Amino acid sequence: MSRLLSGCLLFLLFFHPGFASGDTRTVEFPLTLEFPLVRSMVKDKIYNSPGERVLLEDPEWCATIELWDPQVFQVQTSLGIRSKIRFQSGFRIGSTCFNLVNWTGEIEIVQRLWLDKEDWQLKFKTEDSFIYDQKHKRPFLAGIFWDYAKGYLHSTMDRMKIDLSSPVSELKELLPLFFAETKGPQVQSWLSTLRPGEVTIQSDAVRSQLMMEVDASPPAERVPEITQSDIESLSRNWETWDAFFVREIETLIGRPLERGERNEILDTLLSMRYAFTQALLENTLTQGLIRGQFTHSWDRVSKILRKYLLQESSRSLLRHLAFFTAADALAIVEKLGPAIGIELTSQGLRRLASLLGEEGKEAGLQYSYELDPRLRELLGLGPPLPESGPSFDAEEFESPEGSEEEVMYPKDSLWKGFLLRLASAGDRAPAIPPEVREWIPPQSKEGLPQYLSKVHQVLQNATEETISKNQQPSKHHSLYRLLVLATAWQESCWRQLEKKRDKVTYLLSYNRTSVGLMQINERVWRGLYQRDKLRWDIRYNARAGTEILDLYMKDYALTRMEAQSLSDETVLARAVYAMYNAGPDELQRFLKRYRSNSPHDIDRLFKEKYEMTQKGDFEKIALCLIGTTL
Numbered sequence: 001m002s003r004l005l006s007g008c009l010l011f012l013l014f015f016h017p018g019f020a021s022g023d024t025r026t027v028e029f030p031l032t033l034e035f036p037l038v039r040s041m042v043k044d045k046i047y048n049s050p051g052e053r054v055l056l057e058d059p060e061w062c063a064t065i066e067l068w069d070p071q072v073f074q075v076q077t078s079l080g081i082r083s084k085i086r087f088q089s090g091f092r093i094g095s096t097c098f099n100l101v102n103w104t105g106e107i108e109i110v111q112r113l114w115l116d117k118e119d120w121q122l123k124f125k126t127e128d129s130f131i132y133d134q135k136h137k138r139p140f141l142a143g144i145f146w147d148y149a150k151g152y153l154h155s156t157m158d159r160m161k162i163d164l165s166s167p168v169s170e171l172k173e174l175l176p177l178f179f180a181e182t183k184g185p186q187v188q189s190w191l192s193t194l195r196p197g198e199v200t201i202q203s204d205a206v207r208s209q210l211m212m213e214v215d216a217s218p219p220a221e222r223v224p225e226i227t228q229s230d231i232e233s234l235s236r237n238w239e240t241w242d243a244f245f246v247r248e249i250e251t252l253i254g255r256p257l258e259r260g261e262r263n264e265i266l267d268t269l270l271s272m273r274y275a276f277t278q279a280l281l282e283n284t285l286t287q288g289l290i291r292g293q294f295t296h297s298w299d300r301v302s303k304i305l306r307k308y309l310l311q312e313s314s315r316s317l318l319r320h321l322a323f324f325t326a327a328d329a330l331a332i333v334e335k336l337g338p339a340i341g342i343e344l345t346s347q348g349l350r351r352l353a354s355l356l357g358e359e360g361k362e363a364g365l366q367y368s369y370e371l372d373p374r375l376r377e378l379l380g381l382g383p384p385l386p387e388s389g390p391s392f393d394a395e396e397f398e399s400p401e402g403s404e405e406e407v408m409y410p411k412d413s414l415w416k417g418f419l420l421r422l423a424s425a426g427d428r429a430p431a432i433p434p435e436v437r438e439w440i441p442p443q444s445k446e447g448l449p450q451y452l453s454k455v456h457q458v459l460q461n462a463t464e465e466t467i468s469k470n471q472q473p474s475k476h477h478s479l480y481r482l483l484v485l486a487t488a489w490q491e492s493c494w495r496q497l498e499k500k501r502d503k504v505t506y507l508l509s510y511n512r513t514s515v516g517l518m519q520i521n522e523r524v525w526r527g528l529y530q531r532d533k534l535r536w537d538i539r540y541n542a543r544a545g546t547e548i549l550d551l552y553m554k555d556y557a558l559t560r561m562e563a564q565s566l567s568d569e570t571v572l573a574r575a576v577y578a579m580y581n582a583g584p585d586e587l588q589r590f591l592k593r594y595r596s597n598s599p600h601d602i603d604r605l606f607k608e609k610y611e612m613t614q615k616g617d618f619e620k621i622a623l624c625l626i627g628t629t630l
Contacts, residue, residue: 024215028197033206039072042081045160056152062097064088065153067107074201078127081109085131087146105133109157115164115196115208122162122199126154177348190214234285238276239367240346241290245269245297246375246527247353247363248305253378255308262380263555267584268300273524274583281511290344323355372527385544387530389537390435396505397432399440432504439496439538440504441625448622455494456618459484462542466550480553483573484546486610487580491519493624496538506535518545524583552579556587570610577606
């Protein structure tokens with residue numbers, strides 16, 4: 001418990017509005033022990049007889065007191081503990097007990113709490129107790145005997161303590177992790193003034209005010225120009241944050257999440273990933289973006305996490321509640337971080353994430369592009385997409401002009417030939433395999449109609465597969481089919497690959513984030529699709545794109561636009577594409593542009609593609625492939 005609550009103290013310590021202005025000042029911040037955590041501690045400390053019970057016996061009075069199933073609640077300014085109770089009492093003659101009372105009911109114990117200023121012990125003092133029968137009435141005969149016997153129970157309950165000294169000691173080691181090393185002495189001086197305040201009992205938690213003297217006015221410094229090295233460092237920091245968020249939400253795997261809850265989590269994940277890629281493109285990535293994403297995401301998902309994780313066993317409950325308390329306070333960092341130099345460092349995030357795992361284990365928070373089937377299931381995307389086509393861990397293939405015959409191998413020796421080419425290539429790119437070669441777009445009119453027909457068939461097949469497995473309203477199927485074709489046209493000009501001189505590679509967007517036929521953003525959809533398949537398998541890429549379009553159409557556009565009485569199908573298609581291009585937050589921005597008749601170039605270009613798709617003018621794709629019409 002001591003280690004787990006350290007995160008709570010750590011973040012509550014310095015993320016409080018009291019830091020906003022002034023010089024050296026006393027800052028008060030809350031330490032919160034929510035009732036489920038208090039109940040767990042009470043059970044661990046007192047209800048530790050077999051069956052999670054309190055069992056007290058007094059042979060002289062022939063009295064036995066047994067308590068079980070404790071619940072905690074507020075009693076004005078005190079803490080109440082309500083339990084089931086079995087009470088036996090009587091008198092002794094010689095060595096024989098004669099029971100006059102054998103009674104079962106409920107007991108309410110009222111306790112005053114305070115946090116000792118010397119040893120950081122949260123202590124309990126019993127003020128009174130009351131017993132009730134099954135109808136919540138005071139029993140007469142049992143009540144008489146209880147007045148004599150309850151002292152034994154009171155003295156036992158008074159031994160209840162929650163030790164917060166170890167978390168405070170660990171705090172002094174953790175706090176510097178969230179500041180520059182040069183600020184270490186200043187942070188230590190703050191910590192030396194740390195002291196407890198009063199304890200209050202509220203409707204859902206036990207709260208105390210802790211106090212500390214803090215210098216809240218660091219000297220103003222000129223903000224240095226962001227260098228490429230800074231961008232790379234911030235990118236790695238953001239990747240740790242992204243891995244942290246995934247680790248956070250994956251604690252919900254196996255829970256019976258409602259559809260709205262899954263959508264909320266997915267929407268949060270996608271929005272922050274799109275924002276990051278946009279910041280990279282615009283060279284506006286800062287620590288402020290990472291802090292802001294933490295704040296916004298925690299506001300959106302914390303209630304969902306609390307709803308399910310507070311149903312854990314006591315051991316998990318302690319860790320999770322410590323995490324909640326720490327993260328609640330950390331959500332204020334966006335406003336306070338720049339003022340006193342706080343940074344969401346990778347080391348700090350790993351330490352916070354460790355509260356979600358086994359005690360004593362640090363969280364790795366690896367940023368991996370590996371497919372994560374559990375994450376797909378959690379977010380409502382279902383099992384992973386089929387992976388029957390080609391997949392290569394390569395950036396490019398050799399494709400020398402006039403050498404097609406040299407690199408063609410019989411199907412039964414495909415992999416043998418491919419491995420031989422890899423072995424003999426040295427530092428050169430491997431020769432292109434046949435299943436990749438067939439998707440190189442023609443460089444002239446010759447072969448172009450056949451190529452377009454093949455791609456059209458791939459997109460149609462992927463579309464029908466997605467329709468068959470999802471529950472999209474049938475009245476929108478025709479629109480959705482057109483949407484898929486127009487999106488592939490807009491995104492890639494129906495290309496999975498591109499050829500540059502004697503090299504063939506997967507089609508990569510100008511900002512180096514998105515790949516293939518449907519231009520799937522690898523960072524945004526990290527963990528949800530197989531990266532190498534997105535790059536080299538046109539069918540897999542098409543399936544991924546149709547799945548994403550279906551998601552945006554079904555769970556976003558249809559619901560939100562129908563609520564605003566927007567039913568025009570062309571506008572619906574354009575709205576779905578706007579999200580496909582820039583993330584779920586783009587929906588409202590697109591609708592605002594639409595109402596004000598001020599479309600962006602990307603809106604106008606997609607509208608043109610969609611209208612040509614409606615007319616079946618697919619031959620015009622040749623314009624972006626070879627620069628002329630068929």
